[in-house]
Amino acid sequence: xxxxIGSDGSVTMPTGYKAQINTxxxxxxxxxxxxxxxxxxxxxxxxxxxxxITGSAGGVPEDNASTTSxxxxxxxxxxxxxxxxxxxxxxxxxxxxxxxxxxxxxxxGDSTVTFNFxxxxxxxxxxxxxxx
Amino acid sequence: MSNYLMRGFYSxxxxxxxxxxxxxxxxxxxxxxxxxxxxxSTLPLVVYxxxxxxxxxxxxxxxxxxxxxxxxxxxxxxxxxDAATDLDRKVxxxxxxxxxxxxxxxRGYIRGVTRGTPIAEGEYFRVDSTFQLVATTxx
Numbered sequence: 001x002x003x004x005i006g007s008d009g010s011v012t013m014p015t016g017y018k019a020q021i022n023t024x025x026x027x028x029x030x031x032x033x034x035x036x037x038x039x040x041x042x043x044x045x046x047x048x049x050x051x052x053i054t055g056s057a058g059g060v061p062e063d064n065a066s067t068t069s070x071x072x073x074x075x076x077x078x079x080x081x082x083x084x085x086x087x088x089x090x091x092x093x094x095x096x097x098x099x100x101x102x103x104x105x106x107x108x109g110d111s112t113v114t115f116n117f118x119x120x121x122x123x124x125x126x127x128x129x130x131x132x
Numbered sequence: 133m134s135n136y137l138m139r140g141f142y143s144x145x146x147x148x149x150x151x152x153x154x155x156x157x158x159x160x161x162x163x164x165x166x167x168x169x170x171x172x173s174t175l176p177l178v179v180y181x182x183x184x185x186x187x188x189x190x191x192x193x194x195x196x197x198x199x200x201x202x203x204x205x206x207x208x209x210x211x212x213x214d215a216a217t218d219l220d221r222k223v224x225x226x227x228x229x230x231x232x233x234x235x236x237x238x239r240g241y242i243r244g245v246t247r248g249t250p251i252a253e254g255e256y257f258r259v260d261s262t263f264q265l266v267a268t269t270x271x
Contacts, residue, residue, distance in 0.1 A: 010191040020268075022190040059190060060268075108243060 008087040011057050014080030016072025019059040019113045024084055026055030053119035061113045070113050073101045079120030089129030095120040137199045138182055140234035141265050155222045176207040176219055196268040205259045213250040216257035227263055237267035
């Protein structure tokens with residue numbers, strides 16, 4: 001067993017969403033509903049069968065070379081393949097739509113970019129390395 | 133890695149900005165030293181040192197380094213505090229917001245962080261100013 005650390009991770013961004021990435025986060029959710037009725041001793045809940053993913057990936061913009069544009073949101077509204085790696089063998093791969101791209105530039109500080117994404121339609125491929 | 137940052141910083145201190153010299157070199161007659169000056173050196177002079185280097189890692193393996201440098205301007209106390217601050221101003225004007233070449237990095241970008249004030253210490257005034265050099269490895 002190996003304990004994952006941050007530098008084991010990586011991300012494969014779709015074309016047009018390029019940056020030097022050093023952080024990502026994602027939340028997998030299912031909607032739940034309270035179905036408690038009279039006579040129940042405690043709350044009852046049911047989870048939806050539909051999985052959702054929302055998250056973001058952030059880093060530093062690049063330029064002065066080909067295929068470095070981070071402006072994918074300006075040219076395509078379609079979903080695109082996104083792979084989030086926790087380690088080299090453990091990943092979440094899914095089609096994602098990008099709802100927003102946030103840039104930040106500070107004169108005596110850093111330039112940053114954050115891509116915010118959501119799951120698009122298809123089920124994600126969740127891979128967990130359980131090789132001893 | 134750090135030696136490349138030192139060399140990059142020094143390359144700007146020693147840069148030719150005209151007439152094969154620059155205002156700082158002219159003011160100190162090329163007496164620019166790393167870490168410490170030789171004993172009994174003639175004043176004025178400038179000493180630079182690298183105080184710390186913070187690193188930020190990216191998933192691709194690239195590393196961005198942020199190095200903090202202190203540049204200390206020494207001048208004769210009899211020349212007065214105005215001469216001391218004038219030398220520090222020349223250093224700031226030369227170094228602030230400048231791009232330099234750093235081996236193995238995309239570039240080095242230098243910007244002033246703090247401006248010093250003259251402090252009398254026996255036979256000399258000293259003014260400490262700090263600068264930041266940011267450079268990202270290319271592979």
